[in-house]
Amino acid sequence: MSRKIAGPEIERLVQLLARLPGLGPRSSRKAVLALLKRRNDLLLPLSDALQLAIAKIAECPVCGNLDTVSPCSVCADPRRDPSLIVVVEEVGDLWALERANVVSAQYHVLGGHLSPLDGIGPERLNIPNLIARARSPDVKEILLALNATVEGQSTAHYISDQLQGIDVAVSRLAQGVPIGGELDYLDDGTLAAAFKARRKV
Structure with a gap:
């Protein structure tokens, strides 16, 4: 039985990133650690960019882009x-x-x-x-x-x-x-x- 090494919020970040193409559990853990270490210059801007993407990016009704x-x-x-x-x-x-x-x-x-x-x-x-x-x-x-x-x-x-x-x-x-x-x-x-x-x- 593996030990818990991080709280549920961090584990959720790891699990979500692991769903991306090319990222497995190990790569996603590294990515999460990098984001958390660089909270102000990487994590917060990324969070803002994701929120903006959710609000503004849509599928083109003509071509699907x-x-x-x-x-x-x-x-x-x-x-x-x-x-x-x-x-x-x-x-x-x-x-x-x-x-x-x-x-x-x-x-x-x-x-x-x-x-x-x-x-x-x-x-x-x-x-x-x-x-x-x-x-x-x-x-x-x-x-x-x-x-x-x-x-x-x-x-x-x-x-x-x-x-x-x-x-x-x-x-x-x-x-x-x-x-x-x-x-x-x-x-x-x-x-x-x-x-x-x-x-x-």
Whole structure:
């Protein structure tokens, strides 16, 4: 039986941080200790930033991005190519593509991928809104920039089928994206190569 080494408030902080991707119990304990040691210059500003995020950040009703304005800054940017919609699984993928600066298009965030084993079907994803956007006369191409995983590829096939009969080209990322790779972890050069060599579905 392990001994209690901290009060319930600290334990709760550790447990909450441990739920974040990439943080296990040991990493979250280190993070909590760092926050508590630097209460004034780190913990308090972080608490304020989180409260502000809760109050102001919302999902864009057009593309699904996260921002403090609605529609988001990407959708509201008049310099973007309205004829191309880049479809990604998560907001992190959108941010990765923007960081790489390889395309200036519209985006569409699905909010995940199809995964029958986890109970995630098409109704749980932002697919109907994508189909509606694809019917706009301004849209000429839908680029499926989904992760090169089994689930990502299954989702891409499903969306391709749903877009049948709509007068829009459907393409996918090509070379440079390894099987099993996730966009958020790829370097900018790899993303740029994948965009330039995209192919029709």
